[in-house]
Amino acid sequence: MEDKPEANSPSEQRLIKLSDLANAAHLRIQQDFAQIDPVIGISRNMRKNGVPADVMTIDCLKSGKRIIVILHDQHPDQLMYKFAFKDQDPAGDFSQLAFAEFNQQVFYDWIKSYFSPAVN
Numbered sequence: 001m002e003d004k005p006e007a008n009s010p011s012e013q014r015l016i017k018l019s020d021l022a023n024a025a026h027l028r029i030q031q032d033f034a035q036i037d038p039v040i041g042i043s044r045n046m047r048k049n050g051v052p053a054d055v056m057t058i059d060c061l062k063s064g065k066r067i068i069v070i071l072h073d074q075h076p077d078q079l080m081y082k083f084a085f086k087d088q089d090p091a092g093d094f095s096q097l098a099f100a101e102f103n104q105q106v107f108y109d110w111i112k113s114y115f116s117p118a119v120n
Helices: 010-032 104-119
Strands: 039-043 053-060 065-072 078-085 095-098
Touching (some): 065 104
Antiparallel strands (some): 039 053, 078 095
16 A cells, blocks of 8 residues: 655645645735634545545634645546535535646635634
8 A cells, every 4th residue: 555656646746736836825825814824734644544645634723614625546637625624524525626727816715715704
């Protein structure tokens, strides 16, 4: 069982791009909404358990809200996402978005719209 994709693999490249977009959006959010201060994490636990996917979570500690983003190797042109809560298992289906349509502005808008009402 592979814990981590190879450094130059397509799945690793997508994860790097996702991380770069998240970091850029995070910087903008901190400048525009200092009270939100999201915490971004990457988990490879699914991959360690035999599911070829990586997970990014974006948490708002003040509200307990969480955005979950999944990159699945079997669907390289898509990402799955869900607006959830940190202390609850996500229920229901995840939404999908074409990876090519995902950018820093989408990340920024998600964080702003999902996290900011709870901290205004």
